[in-house]
Amino acid sequence: xxxxxxxxxxxxxxxxxxxxxxxxxxxxxxxxxxxxxxxxxxxxxxxxxxxxxxxxxxxxxxxxxxxxxxxxxxxxxxxxxxxxxxxxxxxxxxxxxxxxxxxxxxxxxxxxxxxxxxxxxxxxxxxxxxxxxxxxxxxxxxxxxxxxxxxxxxxxxxxxxxxxxxxxxxxxxxxxxxxxxxxxxxxxxxxxxxxxxxxxxxxxxxxxxxxxxxxxxxxxxxxxxxxxxxxxxxxxxxxxxxxxxxxxxxxxxxxxxxxxxxxxxxxxxxxxxxxxxxxxxxxxxx
Ligand code: KIV
Numbered sequence: 001x002x003x004x005x006x007x008x009x010x011x012x013x014x015x016x017x018x019x020x021x022x023x024x025x026x027x028x029x030x031x032x033x034x035x036x037x038x039x040x041x042x043x044x045x046x047x048x049x050x051x052x053x054x055x056x057x058x059x060x061x062x063x064x065x066x067x068x069x070x071x072x073x074x075x076x077x078x079x080x081x082x083x084x085x086x087x088x089x090x091x092x093x094x095x096x097x098x099x100x101x102x103x104x105x106x107x108x109x110x111x112x113x114x115x116x117x118x119x120x121x122x123x124x125x126x127x128x129x130x131x132x133x134x135x136x137x138x139x140x141x142x143x144x145x146x147x148x149x150x151x152x153x154x155x156x157x158x159x160x161x162x163x164x165x166x167x168x169x170x171x172x173x174x175x176x177x178x179x180x181x182x183x184x185x186x187x188x189x190x191x192x193x194x195x196x197x198x199x200x201x202x203x204x205x206x207x208x209x210x211x212x213x214x215x216x217x218x219x220x221x222x223x224x225x226x227x228x229x230x231x232x233x234x235x236x237x238x239x240x241x242x243x244x245x246x247x248x249x250x251x252x253x254x255x256x257x258x259x260x261x262x263x264x265x266x267x268x269x270x271x272x273x274x275x276x277x278x279x280x281x282x283x284x285x286x
Pocket of ligand 1 (some may be wrong): 102199222
């Protein structure tokens with residue numbers, strides 16, 4: 001099957017689709033609790049969404065795009081407009097996965113009403129099915145406000161990168177009894193508030209397993225445990241685009257090296273005038 005699609009801008013869907021396919025739904029994801037593991041990856045562009053879509057159940061337009069795409073020092077400077085632009089691109093490039101867009105720092109914490117205004121823009125302007133927001137018990141009223149008004153919410157607990165200043169870094173969470181208990185009560189609060197799924201990031205494995213057993217919605221792990229209901233990774237990390245990554249990242253390729261080698265060959269051919277060759281140039285017709 002060719003993976004080279006062109007974007008059909010009249011339908012905002014990848015065209016041609018490899019097979020008629022209906023997009024997965026939030027209730028279908030919810031029903032996967034304790035069943036087949038949910039496959040989730042981040043995507044930030046239409047082309048990457050096209051390539052990943054058939055392999056995934058959910059595509060996450062993560063605010064990790066701040067670091068991955070924009071070279072920012074953390075996720076904190078990411079704006080709602082950035083999330084909406086990339087969210088719309090990922091929806092245009094996919095036809096199967098549930099697309100979830102991260103709520104950026106500052107767009108949802110102040111009040112449930114603020115969160116609703118921002119999240120409704122995300123759904124209306126991208127076509128995504130759901131939003132993800134970071135935080136535990138303190139965010140439960142907001143999760144409830146959104147989910148009871150038609151905005152499906154994925155929670156995010158444990159290591160929450162938007163709270164890096166409060167947490168003091170990106171180290172694993174749940175090493176003390178107090179932290180362990182807090183993360184369990186965060187999970188319970190977010191699930192009870194109506195999150196249809198939650199990400200648990202960077203926690204000790206037994207804690208990830210306890211969270212998964214504790215709540216009735218699917219728990220997606222990252223730096224957590226294979227026993228979670230699904231897994232997510234940042235696509236550029238798993239493709240080997242960065243030299244340094246967190247311990248929990250498994251590199252499935254070494255794209256940085258392959259890009260370096262391709263660029264080396266290109267530069268060499270430009271400098272020796274061997275590119276463009278006959279095949280890449282237009283010749284007069286006889
Ligand atoms: O922003 C992101 O990519 C995320 C994942 C790491 C879960 O939140």
